[in-house]
Amino acid sequence: MGTKSFSNIRFKKDTARRFQSFSRMYYKTHTLALAGMLDFFKYNEISPHENLGKRMGLIMDFLQKFRDFTAKRNNATIAVIKDLEKHGIMPTKAMMELLFEGGPTSSSQKSGDIPKTELIIPEIQGMDLDTEFALLEERKRRQLLEQELVQLKTLIDEQLLNRVKVIRPALGAPRLQLEMTLSEWQAFEQHFKTP
Template structure:
């Protein structure tokens, strides 16, 4: 029994039920060549993965794997759909836009003719802008007058239930008149 291959250990006895011992021996033969190494590998696995034999892992690994595969397949289908319905048509439209077609351009250029504009003198141009300025000034004064009228007819009313409000003392006809001007 003096073999160079075997390590020398000092052993300790543990009491285990016969059914569990038989089951452990079968399991140990599949994992390693000694019961000590098998037990140590199991404990290292639990410590390394921070698992407890008293806790449930939830769904088994096959169910989890199948669920992940289904989600990945769904994502792939979504990406393919986006590519088919959005990316490819958009790319095709952009390519059509950037394609040069010289025949169409020449035809369009020939059909389009500029109209000759009527020439005006400096005095006419100056009169036009002066008249337009006067119109805008009149509109401004009219709007300013209406705004001053609205402000004069507005009073602050203090409310007993919360914040106050502004009250506008205009007749319906006056209000409609101001609306029509706008």
């Protein structure tokens, strides 16, 4: 430690004990502890005489709500991108307008700016927004029906087709036998009964 010089500072004994226990808990040396504390107050522009009690709670609540909000928005964006990748859907004019909503408008452009070009997609060029949104809703309904169909196929496969056995009697033609109790059959029948 030859080149570093030390200085003595006088503290009251109880304050010195508090500082030493704090220093041992978080830092290797007392010098690092004091430097860290001073840097904290300097960089965060906080006075050591301020009480952050309720304000700190409000800040933490805000940060938590902001984190939740951004996580939901990120999840929604990821879901849209995955859906586009999965179904190969070209973005419509309505989708693009919604995506860039709140961006600069033509009235805010200066004369030196590049002129705004309109997005042209051949298959929907003549459609209005209501038609485009109706198509989006129809696409959602179709996807829900496809999911429901997959679930029904799985249910039929598990509950019905996997329980059918071929019986080959000694005399006569082979026949099919459903290995299911009467209560299971009634529950299955009730599930598929149309109202």
